Amino acid sequence: MKDIYEEMISASLEIAASFPQPSFYVCCREPLSLSRSIFDEDAQVMKCRAFVYHELKEDLGHGIDHSEKVALEAGALTYIEGGRLSVKERVRREACALAQIAGLLHDLRRSEKDHARASASEASRVVQEFVILPEERDFIVQAIANHEAFVEPQKIESPAGQTISDALYDADKFRWGPENFTRTLWQMLRSSGVRIAPLIRRFPKGMEGISAIKETFRTETGKIYGPEFIELGLQIGWEIYRFLRKRFSEELRQDESPGGIGAGQT
Numbered sequence: 001m002k003d004i005y006e007e008m009i010s011a012s013l014e015i016a017a018s019f020p021q022p023s024f025y026v027c028c029r030e031p032l033s034l035s036r037s038i039f040d041e042d043a044q045v046m047k048c049r050a051f052v053y054h055e056l057k058e059d060l061g062h063g064i065d066h067s068e069k070v071a072l073e074a075g076a077l078t079y080i081e082g083g084r085l086s087v088k089e090r091v092r093r094e095a096c097a098l099a100q101i102a103g104l105l106h107d108l109r110r111s112e113k114d115h116a117r118a119s120a121s122e123a124s125r126v127v128q129e130f131v132i133l134p135e136e137r138d139f140i141v142q143a144i145a146n147h148e149a150f151v152e153p154q155k156i157e158s159p160a161g162q163t164i165s166d167a168l169y170d171a172d173k174f175r176w177g178p179e180n181f182t183r184t185l186w187q188m189l190r191s192s193g194v195r196i197a198p199l200i201r202r203f204p205k206g207m208e209g210i211s212a213i214k215e216t217f218r219t220e221t222g223k224i225y226g227p228e229f230i231e232l233g234l235q236i237g238w239e240i241y242r243f244l245r246k247r248f249s250e251e252l253r254q255d256e257s258p259g260g261i262g263a264g265q266t
Contacts, residue, residue, distance in 0.1 A: 003190075004196070005186045005187075005189060005190040008186050008244075009182065009183065009186050011240075011243060011247075012181055012182045012185075012186070012236070012240050013182050015236055015239045015240055015243065016178050016181065016182050016236045018239075019178070019232055019235060019236055020232075022174070022177065022178075022225060022228050022229050022232060023225060023228060024073075024174070024225035024228070024229070027225070028076055028080065028221070028225070031076040031079045031080050032072065032073070032076045034076070034079060034093075034096070035072050035073070035075035035076040035079060035096055035100070036072060038075060038093060038096050038097050038100065039068075039071065039072055039075065039100055042097045042100075043131075044097060044101065044130045044131060044132060045071075045097050045100050045101060045104075047129075047130060048100075048101045048104045048105065048126075048130065049104060051104075051126065052064065052067060052104045052105065052108075055108065056107070056108070066107065066175060066184075067103060067104050067105075067106065067107055068103075068104070069171075069175065069179075070103040070106060070168070070171045070172050070175065071099070071100040071101075071102075071103030071104045071171075072100065072103070072171075073103075073170075073171035073174060074099040074100065074102060074103040074164075074167045074168045074170075074171035074172075075096040075097070075099045075100040075103070075167075076096070077099070077166075077167035077170055077171055077219050077221050077222060078092075078095045078096050078098075078099040078163055078164055078167040079092050079093070079095070079096040080219075080221045081163045081166075081167060081219050081220065081221060082095055082096075082163065084220060084221075085159065085163070087160075091160075095160055095163065095164060098132070098136055098139055098140055098164055099143070099164045099167050099168060099171075101127070101130070101140055102123075102139075102140045102143040102144055102164060102168045103168055103171060103172075105119065105122075105123040105126060105127075105140065105144060106119055106123075106143075106144045106147050106168060106172065107119055108122045108123060108126070109121075109122050114148075115148070116144060116145055116146070116147050116148035116151070117145050119144050120141050120142070120144040120145035123140060123141050123144050124137070124141045127140055127141065135158070135161075138161065139156070139158065139160065139161040139164050139165070140164070142154065142156050142161055142165055143161070143164045143165035143167075143168040143169075144168070146165045146168070146169060147165075147168050147169050147172050149173065149176075149213060149216065150212075150216070153165065153169070153218075163219070165218075166218035166219045166222070167219055167222070169216075169217075169218050169222075170217050170218055170219050170221070170222030170226055173213055173216065173217065173222075173226060173229075173230075174222075174225075174226060174229045176210055176213050176229070176230060176233060177228075177229030177230055177231075177232055177233035178229070178232055178233050178236050179233075180210065180233050180237075181233055181236050181237045181240055182236070195251075195255075196244070196248050196251060197248060197251045197252050197254075197255035198255070199244075200241070200244050200245060200248060200252060203237075203241045203244070204241070207234060207237055207238070207241075210230060210233065210234060210237070211230065211234060213226075213230050214226070214227040214230045214231070
């Protein structure tokens with residue numbers, strides 16, 4: 001029998017394919033390409049990659065793939081913001097690499113309570129092994145501590161440190177867009193074993209929480225492109241919701257019938 005969650009992932013990817021990709025990937029193609037080259041060539045980033053490949057597990061959509069995407073896009077955002085601040089090219093590239101290290105390490109302790117601070121604490125130990133300046137290690141740790149949504153971040157005195165922190169947050173929250181509905185949602189549901197009918201009933205409420213992310217982006221670039229990520233995700237989400245109601249109409253009828261499992265629930 002086909003895994004129901006694999007069926008849902010396939011259906012969600014097909015729905016998402018009918019929507020355009022976020023314009024960030026078109027308008028910021030060059031800095032994204034530069035970030036990719038730094039990701040593949042910088043000695044300290046490569047050392048960090050080797051570490052996380054052994055350390056990170058696939059944790060409800062927050063494993064290697066997630067951390068790599070966050071790292072690459074945090075690097076690109078940091079590089080772009082450096083240009084806004086008229087930072088020298090060499091320094092922009094160095095900051096890009098630091099943001100990538102922060103992205104790779106940001107979910108080291110994803111499964112723990114207050115995972116941002118727990119991950120920052122673990123990252124503070126890990127970065128001692130990297131050949132970077134003490135203040136740069138602090139930037140990485142502070143950025144990781146600041147990446148939780150709907151939690152007031154600590155201000156960082158250094159403009160470079162603040163930029164890396166804001167870029168990490170924004171790159172992580174880009175994932176709340178289309179990817180949230182094509183992969184992460186179904187991986188979380190598969191792990192929890194939740195039934196589909198209760199999920200469908202809670203779907204609209206969950207969409208409200210995701211919509212709130214639109215107002216939280218921190219870099220100037222994130223404020224431009226981040227809301228579109230979320231809006232595209234929501235549009236895809238509503239299409240998935242309609243698909244689910246049709247695909248599982250019988251289960252919904254049974255669940256909501258008098259005496260059914262979900263009778264009387266909201």
